[in-house]
Amino acid sequence: MSSYKIGFIGLGNMGAPMAANLAAAGHSVTGFDTAGTTAAGVAAAQTAEAACDGADFVITMLPNGAILRAVAATVLPAMKKGATLIDCSTVDVDSARDVGTQAAGAGIGFVDAPVSGGIGGAAAGTLTFMAGGTDESFAAAADMFDIMGQKAVHCGEAGAGQAAKICNNMILGATMVATCEAFALADKLGLDRQKMFDVVSTSSGSSWSMNTYCPAPGVGPKTPADNDYTPGFAAELMLKDLGLSQQAAEAVNADTPMGALARTLYAQFVEEEGGRGKDFSAMLPRFEARGRDS
DSSP: OOOOEEEEEOOSTTHHHHHHHHHHTTOEEEEEOTTOOOOTTOEEOSSHHHHHTTOSEEEEOOSSHHHHHHHHHHHGGGSOTTOEEEEOSOOOHHHHHHHHHHHHHTTOEEEEOOEESHHHHHHHTOEEEEEESOHHHHHHTHHHHHHHEEEEEEEESTTHHHHHHHHHHHHHHHHHHHHHHHHHHHHHTTOOHHHHHHHHTTSTTOOHHHHTSOSSTTSSSOOGGGGTTOOSSBHHHHHHHHHHHHHHHHHHTOOOHHHHHHHHHHHHHHHHSSOTTSBGGGHHHHHHTOOTTO
């Protein structure tokens, strides 16, 4: 693998370990974050434009589509022709498509590549990337994906990566709600949680939320539930993604009642019930404390 010059914009909980992994692989990485955060082995720039100067790749990990658009407007003119912009944020589909169009007009490759795997996957370099963009841009980004993750799926043109992420996380949010409901019901019926897990994880009710990310402490593989629901994936981030799913559904007139209800429940949990700052699986103690008329 060649050694590349990389600019990394957004060194938060996800971006910092991703940038550190690129540096550890021998690449020259310069980072910028408005909060002033840094990452191991990553040189600090004073501006986003400075981080991108002469870079072969610019990677962004940002909070939302509006910020992505603003950052793209700043960094695309600073990037050299033929470089590739890889956005790993989870944003709305229209923002990803618009930035892809701007990049093409500037002679820059673009891949929207939201990730799955959380903070642990970012640190371990085992993320999954859902990528949208041209065949050429996806191929160009392959070395970056190999370092930061374990799998990258080319989902289609620009915006397709965001579409895949939104659909995936709508399923995840809805199945986690259902899993937490079922554990709370099992508790009230006097069913032992371990027996519940043993049955469901090997039966037709099995899911990633049950088998891999079980919301019940002390049951199944170790998860955030075993650490007092310290976030692996925060409830407010699930709320954001469910909001994006409903925004997309409205735009294309798709009927998504389960996704809409999951969004309503997470909004209530985060905004009214103390769920902010907890893992999204902390819906279980939320349901435990409630009855049908709560």
